[in-house]
Amino acid sequence: MKRVLTKFLSGLVGEKVTVLGWINSKRNHGKIIFLDIRDRFGIVQIVILPGNDDYEKAEKISIESVVSVTGVVVKRPDNLINPNIISGKVEIQSEKFEVISPCDKLPFELDDTSEVSEETRLKYRYLDLRSKRMKKNIVNRHKSNQFIRNYLSKKGYLEVETPFLTKSTPEGARDFLVPSRNQAGMFYALPQSPQQYKQLLQIAGIEKYFQIVRNFRDEDQRGDRQPEFTQVDIEASFIDEKDIIKLTENLILELIKAIYPEKKLTLTPIPRLTYKEAIEIYQTDRPDLRKDKNNKNELAICWIVDFPMFEKKDDGSYGPSHHPFTALKKEFINDFEKQDPEKVIAQQYDLVINGNEIAGGSIRTHDVAVLKRVFEFLEHTQADIEEKFGHFLKAFMFGVPPHGGIAIGYDRLLMVLNNENNIREVIPFPKTGDGKDPLMDSPCRVEKKQLDELHITTQDRKRKK
């Protein structure tokens, strides 16, 4: 018999159906057994009475086993309706009960996973994800993906995939490296962001690009940082700072309206603070502007604009505060080298929600002469520039549209919208703070044969004295 999902059962009173799913709970009253069967959409109560051929099977069944139940859908009497479950107005009188796959003793209880240690949850993530809370986060993430793709597509943006096996970038975060088998001693790097590719796509004439894409950074973890994380990456040509800000703002506001309608905005229209103002007033470039921080449905969104272009490094020299491709504000282009480096302002903007940096982007320099001057100012030698950025600068010789973009830290956005304190809660299979995956037990050692093929010898970390 064909399977019926729990969400359709209330409309099928009197019909014989089969439901498939997991045993959510079992209540044995001696002469009557209730089983709650759970599928992706909800729960239905099964009733089994003595005399039923499968009564003993039902007595013995363990919670979280996968079962099949065939029986007639009956209306519950008014006083026995359970409004808390999707099929609460009906129940199924079991005629045939089959165990498809039994469940062993559980390592933790699934009803409320918020108080189980994260290590245990991650080790058995496939059980953790059965919980209502995790399922909700996964469903919302899917809905958000669909919404964003649809929204940006309607605006004329093309989703373009960029490579994961790419080139190590000299600045920024530490790279994850992938050894090349064909080229001994050579390495690919996993992208810290598709920054260069998305700019090259503008030179390629794509004009409007987006991608929901994984990024990799080999830095130490935080509650809002993972070694691999997802960005909604956007780049467009012939636009200015205001256009990108408007697009991003509308995208996020529409997303919230569609999928998180319970959320309320504290500040409308969304305020724009300069970096200088934010630091002076709030001593941070990601202020939390909520009025009531205990209200889980309050969202205080703001933009921080006019970031400084350069920042002083430990050795006293200057580095780019974001990246060297960031465009200067027009008034600084002609003579930024002669000004106080800390007062040079870039066309750079960040979106902050409830004190979390959710998105950041900039207009990029499309004039190759200005780009070279920035590199020179950052004390790169000509040979250095050629080696590190030559491939990129070459492209700038062939007709570059003015362009800019933004990247939304998607996991952080979802963390805030799903009322979680940690991005690991909105990532199906996250790593621990140490960059490990307790479920797959990665990273792990590999066989010598594999290392030999990759021309690699390893050295165990020296013990501390």
Added chain:
RNA sequence: GGAUUGGUAGCUCAAUUGGUUAGAGCAUCUGCCUGUCACGCAGAAGGUUACGGGUUCAAGUCCCGUCCAGUCCGCCA
């Protein structure tokens, strides 16, 4: 790399100033229970107190080291 908090039953926690046989709830197992829906009741089982060393008549508790986990700083163009 640094700081800090923690590691006690399958899970979540307790254990007074260092002092009797390390307790409780849930989960598990056994028995009872025909309307529960986180069912209920009675009972049982379950411990190398992360690991190693030290102080002490006596260590879950104090000290040292190691391992593991969380949070924060550094780091994150």
